[in-house]
């Protein structure tokens with residue numbers, strides 16, 4: 343027998359083998375509805391995961407489809423893993439087939455992966471109904487496949503599918519599968535909550551008993567069907583599991599898998615266990631978002647630790663305590679996971695929220711209670727009218743500057759604007775807008791067409807102003823959202839428009855509210871360009 347550790351030494355930057363963070367984004371994560379990865383996507387994600395510092399990256403099922411087979415060929419040739427070992431996933435040999443003759447097992451070896459995870463049945467119902475074989479043959483399938491792959495110099499982990507449900511049905515048989523795998527040479531036997539129906543207390547009790555009764559090294563693989571996958575993973579660790587299987591952002595079959603990022607953060611920060619290379623925890627937010635980008639899913643804003651809202655504070659009472667010490671309303675310092683604290687301004691804000699937000703924007707408002715009180719009152723009044731400042735930081739900053747300086751910040755004054763939509767007999771529409779403005783003492787009358795009335799208005803405004811403010815040429819609208827606030831009033835409802843604008847260096851958001859969607863859009867555009875010019879360092883009008 344070749345020793346797997348000798349044949350495939352760990353990458354130089356790997357953390358201790360005593361505890362495994364095992365990632366299965368490229369296998370179980372790829373089983374999520376809506377994720378369709380190319381080989382190039384898989385290679386990119388593998389690089390991100392290696393960069394993060396997980397110990398094992400399960401790359402897929404070689405032989406199951408050409409993409410996974412190619413992934414292993416290319417990963418070996420193209421990626422120099424610094425922290426992780428590549429893992430190939432597959433099943434135990436088929437019932438009644440010699441392991442040497444099973445093409446699926448041969449494909450696992452051909453993948454060249456130094457580590458192989460085998461999925462095996464440990465639930466008697468599955469042995470009888472899904473495998474259509476006997477309990478004894480299932481044990482032989484486990485024994486033969488593990489021993490054969492070990493003989494071929496591979497390190498082997500064994501996933502016991504449906505372990506917890508199987509244990510409830512027949513604990514003796516479930517444990518026999520664990521012992522068989524361990525005795526045949528599996529380094530870790532992973533107990534899987536495949537249907538994801540378990541709760542943390544059940545996991546702790548079963549893992550503790552199986553560990554005591556078998557002495558095998560145990561791992562945990564938890565699906566998230568009860569919303570407890572992360573809790574179940576940690577419950578297994580509490581009971582002695584030393585190998586956790588997770589996926590980036592919790593992607594996985596059905597509702598998902600145990601989320602790698604909160605699990606790694608909890609292990610490092612709450613358990614005090616070093617599971618990532620030095621300095622890598624602070625990369626958590628970046629890696630989470632980078633992987634979301636590759637799989638083409640918007641990162642969840644409310645994901646623990648890494649979401650943009652994970653350390654965003656809205657309530658005035660929270661802000662008043664945070665002003666004294668951020669730890670009073672935060673379970674960790676966000677910088678530990680590469681995230682940042684943010685203050686949200688809304689009608690739930692109090693003085694402290696405004697002071698902290700002001701500080702974030704570079705204003706020291708601490709000494710002026712009267713000023714801060716005025717800003718709080720204005721925000722509450724405007725939010726009642728339909729404005730929302732938590733989603734429109736730039737409009738809030740303009741409001742704040744107006745209160746601080748005692749007058750609005752103006753780059754241009756509006757005499758009037760007009761937008762026309764012409765319905766033509768052939769069903770098409772012509773959209774035209776005219777704006778009349780004053781800027782730097784000059785009267786400007788500008789007309790433009792657009793693919794809608796708001797676009798025409800936007801273009802007329804820019805065309806008119808660009809000669810005076812050439813900085814506007816770098817700015818573009820990147821998002822436009824409309825929301826009807828009083829649905830019951832139908833077409834007479836109040837409309838809120840949120841606009842995001844970018845200048846190649848960053849983005850900012852502004853808000854407008856009116857009974858008329860075009861008037862609300864105009865307000866948001868007016869703020870957007872005023873804020874953009876402020877960002878560009880242009881002096882406002884006196």
Ligand SMILES: CC(=O)SCCNC(=O)CCNC(=O)[C@H](O)C(C)(C)COP(=O)(O)OP(=O)(O)OC[C@H]1O[C@@H](n2cnc3c(N)ncnc32)[C@H](O)[C@@H]1OP(=O)(O)O
Nearest residue numbers: 403405406407433434435436437461462463472473503536
């Ligand atoms: C819990 C999990 O998520 S495990 C991961 C599951 N992932 C996937 O299934 C994705 C990749 N799968 C595939 O591409 C295909 O299902 C393949 C290539 C693996 C197999 O395809 P097919 O040969 O057409 O078989 P099919 O998918 O219909 O059925 C699976 C077969 O494996 C057998 N099988 C299931 N589990 C095991 C096991 N642990 N050990 C051995 N055989 C098994 C089944 O009994 C069935 O056998 P049969 O063909 O004799 O009926």
Ligand SMILES: CC(=O)C(=O)O
Nearest residue numbers: 370501503504534536
């Ligand atoms: C192996 C696996 O993905 C499961 O049992 O859920």
